[in-house]
Amino acid sequence: MAESSPPAFDGRAFAASLPQAPGVYRMLDREGRVLYVGKARALRNRVGSYFNATPKPARIMAMLAQxxxxxxxxxHSEADALLLENQxxxxxxxRYNVMLRDDxxxxxxxxxxxxWPRLAFHRGPRALPGRYFGPYPSAASVRETLDLMFKLFRLRSCEDSVFxxxxxxxxxxxxxxxSAPCVGRVEANEYAEAVRxxxxxxxxxxxxxxxxxxxxxxxxxxxxxFERAARLRDMITTIRRVQARLTMDGRAADLDVLAVAMQGTSACVQLLAFRGGRNLGTRAFFPKTNGEDGADAVLAAFVSQYYVEHPAPAEIVLDRDIPERALIERALSAHSGHKVQLRVNVRGERAAYLELVRRNAQLALATELASESAQQARLEALRELLALPERPARIECFDISHTLGEATVASCVVFDAEGPQRSQxxxxxxxxxxxGDDYAAMRQALQRRFRPVADGEPAALLPDVLLIDGGAGQVAQAREVLADAGITGVAVVGVAKGPERKPGAETLLLPDGREVQPGPASKALQLIQQVRDEAHRFAITGHRGKRQKARSTSRLEDIPGIGPRRRAALLRHFGGLxxxxxxxxxxxxxxxxxHRALAQRLWDSLHGLTDPGSGEPGGR
Known part of the structure; x- marks a missing residue:
């Protein structure tokens, strides 16, 4: 007799049995693997919300099915639940949580x-007796600090075996x-003073x-x-110079500045740290988002997880508001033993630092996405998705941009194994x-792109993968153009936007006719999103430039007899066109x-009664 499958999990019945108390819940699959960890102010309500009739994102539905x-x-409290959740x-x-990857x-x-104390760089367990200052965001910031300390206080850096x-x-x-304490060039009391x-x-x-x-x-x-006085003077000058450069608002501040950048489902959180008013430098983190909806949720998860593991300063400046900010403040304050304030909408010097961190986050994310190893992994995933014999060496993507049919522009961007090739x-x-005829626009752009190939020009290149930003109609245009030109061997893929244009929910129209939704965790889709977004940016930029040029070019320029001087006089007299x-x-x-003849010609042109370039009467 066949073994019966275990009954499906009854989430509603389980939730009904839970107390209305704060706590943490862990969702497990049949093998006992933890799928998701969450916290709740009231466990019955929070867990029950997963199993009610309210529509849920595809990511949540996929998780609940397991x-x-x-x-x-x-x-004891919701703040305790937050700390336990992140631990x-x-x-x-x-698998389904946003996770801070910190290896x-x-x-x-x-x-x-x-x-004879020494100053040293330290990473790892704090087993050696002494004082540990930090943590610093990066090794470079520690080395910069040590370099300054050795110049100022002349403490030893050598290991005991050398000393x-x-x-x-x-x-x-x-x-x-x-100061060479190893050979007695400095008195013990003088060295102790330098240490202090x-x-x-x-x-x-x-x-x-x-x-x-x-x-x-x-x-x-x-x-x-006087020699000792001169050394002290130089030390004072150096310290004041450092403080002038690093102090926040003219006072010592313990402060972190955080900003998040996202592209598709990839995220970067950039941290800038100040301790005692000293700038300790920046560090970039790349959390695993698992398709999390927005940057605010990613930042909230980062703040919760990072400061459970590391001492929180008195003030944390965020580039956007985050869910449950007040709760996270209370939890971090209790965990740290001092008040922690999460601030948004800052002004002055903090706003300037926030803008700097935001730009660095965007740059770090772009660098990470363009890194060779990441690019190779995404190319391999795309090869597997499209069942290609080898990794694509050249990917092209077309996009159309216009405003209600005005100033229509098509873009073509090119990526290879090293990333975007902007010169092409x-x-x-x-x-x-x-x-507004997007099909005709796509067809025209593709015909112009592949005409050199059809004409047999030796320098003409073919892509291995041709991405079309659109659905079945746009893809059909691409296939017809390639067939008319006698071009084969190009994998045409349509990229249709998901519901509510949500990144990660795109539908791909594959060369074999299948429609698939790889999901936000797919490296192949991440590469496609990167190329598609670049094509969209390039098209939008061109469209806006063309539209602006069209709107800023006066129709008067086409009328015979109206030169720059008369045009300026007319516009000045009547206040515009x-x-x-x-x-x-x-x-x-x-x-x-x-004169009268010119005035009549001008009036006729502006009212469509003549061809502006000829000055001859036009048909009514």
């Missing part, structure tokens, strides 16, 4: 605790970056340090120790078609330099 079990954990996401890495521990500046075996000063002493000042600097207490150094410089000067982009000004068109012949005669 759910075989739900586990819950009740917490579980980090540990379990569920490296963060770098710190280490000041060891020993007789104990020295018999004479090393190069660091010679170039003024170490280094700690003040790393703690962001630069004003206190500045005042102390000024007093020490004055005391050295009074004692006629082309635009086609479309003419002699009915306004509309005022001139409303004027009578007698009123036009009042403009200097206009």
């Amino acid at each position: 759910v075989a079990q739900i586990e819950i954990t009740v917490t 579980l996401i980090k540990a379990l890495q569920p 490296k521990s963060y770098p710190f500046v280490l000041l060891t605790r020993e007789a 104990k075996s020295r018999s004479r000063p090393c190069l660091q002493y010679q170039i003024g970056r170490c 000042r280094a700690e003040l600097f790393l703690e962001g207490r630069s004003r206190e340090l500045d005042a102390e150094l000024v007093s020490a410089m004055q005391a050295a000067s009074d004692a006629l120790e 982009y082309r635009r086609y000004n479309i003419h002699d078609i009915a306004p 509309q005022g001139l068109k409303a004027a009578s012949v007698e009123e036009i005669l009042n403009v200097e330099g206009i």
